[in-house]
Amino acid sequence: MSKLRISKEERERMYIKEELMRYYMYKEKIQEIENDIIQFKQHYQEVLNHPHFGGSIIHVQGNSGEKQNIVMRLEYQLADLQSNLTYYQSRIAELDRWLSVLTDIQYQIAMIYICQYQCKDVYGASLELNYAQDTIKAYTDRILKRIQKKFNKIF
DSSP: OOOOOOOHHHHHHHHHHHHHHTHHHHHHHHHHHHHHHHHHHHHHHHHHHSOOOOOOSSOOTTOGGGTSOHHHHHHHHHHHHHHHHHHHHHHHHHHHHHHTTSOHHHHHHIIIIIIISTTSOHHHHHHHHTOOHHHHHHHHHHHHHHHHHHOSOOO
16 A cells, blocks of 8 residues: 655645635634624623622632632633634734735635635636636646745745
8 A cells, every 4th residue: 555645845735725715714713703802891891890799708618719819710711812813813914924925816816716715616716707717726726836935934
């Protein structure tokens, strides 16, 4: 049984293509997290303005779960959301940097065929772009090679 070996360059092009295909997923995730942060901040303000009081007047030894301040817990949750937002924003920034090295035609094809159509509907992309299907396929390979060439360290 022979093992199929893929060259480093081919793996890099596959990675570039897959990341570009995630472009709109990352954009949607950013919007989702931004909305979550807005809702969380509203919840945070409600908790701060109307704190929950109550419980027993008897102090139980070793009850470490209640020792952590509610504000600290909320701050950790907010920091997690903001960390996730920063991650997805950095992915989009990196993809935008890759896309910035393309010609106008290459950029259009990358955004429509690779990012939007996920390299699955060359016919639909050709209708939208007014290019032949063979042209789109040829440009896709050129796009990946150009990005790979311009950025020595993809991984």
